[in-house]
Amino acid sequence: MDKLHTFYYILDLLGTFAFAISGATAAKQNKLDLFGIWVIAFTVSCGGGIIRDICIGAIPPAGLTNWYYLATAIVATVLAIRLYPTVERLNRPVILFDAVGLSLFAVTGAQKALSFGHNGEAAVLLGVITAVGGGVLRDVFLGRVPIILQKEIYASAALLGALIVVLGNYLKWLSGDLMAIIALTLCFTLRILALRYHWNLPTFSTDKP
Amino acid sequence: MDKLHTFYYILDLLGTFAFAISGATAAKQNKLDLFGIWVIAFTVSCGGGIIRDICIGAIPPAGLTNWYYLATAIVATVLAIRLYPTVERLNRPVILFDAVGLSLFAVTGAQKALSFGHNGEAAVLLGVITAVGGGVLRDVFLGRVPIILQKEIYASAALLGALIVVLGNYLKWLSGDLMAIIALTLCFTLRILALRYHWNLPTFSTDKP
């Protein structure tokens, strides 16, 4: 149990960091100032969790009271500004960590909603919102259509992870911890495969027939 | 009373469906992917209600726990993708159902805020937010200035409906059910007349005199 917590803790560190880096680099590319870069880094790493906490009644949202997100956003901002070439060279691990964050946030988001007594549907939706909400806010602040609505298997991978958590909770075939690890693994694998093989969801031409 | 509930239920079905269709078609026209189309359909049909529920403390928001909105968004997505020509031919009934949804959401939104013990001002504002919040979120996600802020008698019709509910609740001249039906009818009529005769609220040139 303790080992599992340590394992989760490390995943959370990696995921939050990757989310903050993705926010900071996008903000820098959009020529935001020092404060703007920090805000976007912070938003990506805890915006989804804040929306989830507001919806389940976990007041105040953990993202606002935990110094850890704040510190991660500061580190990501400094790295994006001072060590941009290094950050670019780290592109590959950051994408990997981002997939870690996506999986972990989807799974823990769904778990938190269930632990607050909400139903399976809310848990699935809030798992996805936890995982992708920060990135959606980033895109809204940067004035662009959220990338997850346009292409890539990203939110769909989070949906898979959250669904498995909720199914596991209903069926109770396996322990919650085991189901969570299965959900994490499948979500992560789907995301990495989608990146590797450039899988996208279909879009639909609007030409009239 | 039961008849009234059935009547409301049918209006709610029609309105939610029209809202979801408006979201799905706008998302498809903006070349979002399958997931994006579903998210926008879902957002339009229950985004306003989710904001209302968060503001009045109805946790978790009904939009996240009710399978019905989810199913409607899926149906709307499938229709927008597979039967786009049919959906376009249905343009006229969809606009009609949209006015039904606008009226019903404004009235039931104001009623729900009152039933949670909030004051008349909050009820009016939350009635309007219930009715138009989803459409505003759709436009924000699609990167455009919310259409309701630019032209048309749309939010103003919702404002009228919500106002009548709140006035009725203070004056108590008539039963709540009767006032709700009057509010529904007037909001719907105003919206349809505005569509029919192309009524718009004024905008104001910014040229200096």
Added chain:
Amino acid sequence: MDKLHTFYYILDLLGTFAFAISGATAAKQNKLDLFGIWVIAFTVSCGGGIIRDICIGAIPPAGLTNWYYLATAIVATVLAIRLYPTVERLNRPVILFDAVGLSLFAVTGAQKALSFGHNGEAAVLLGVITAVGGGVLRDVFLGRVPIILQKEIYASAALLGALIVVLGNYLKWLSGDLMAIIALTLCFTLRILALRYHWNLPTFSTDKP
């Protein structure tokens, strides 16, 4: 004590009014209609406070139940439409009042979060959100990247004000009232100096070295 309340009340009037005017003029310049101008005026003057209240569990948010914000938004809308040249001539006092609003909202936002029992980090973040949240929503609705993320010492001044309130609350060297006045003064002074001398936070070229 009563004098302090009167003093705060006058600052709140001036600040809310300046925020509403900034919203109404921006909305008018973007050719929104009558309803849109009023919505943006209302959003700027109480959007930040509504987000704060949702995050600290102050339900319903004060911005929705207090006729005062509504009335201010209506006055600002009428002024922006009917007396635009006058409003333009008032540009200098409005910028001054805006700095008053910024300072007051940062200080009272942080105080309210503390009074609801939340920790220092949440109080600082929510002080800043109270002060700048409305302006960020205005920019999101108008389809532009929030100005506070791009340049100017604006949110940073709010951060200073909120930080002083929270530090004062921990250290307890001085009375809360005195610390609040110091926080107000320093936040206001920093904002005015930044305006006067065109201070900006740095941005960072994204050219690769």
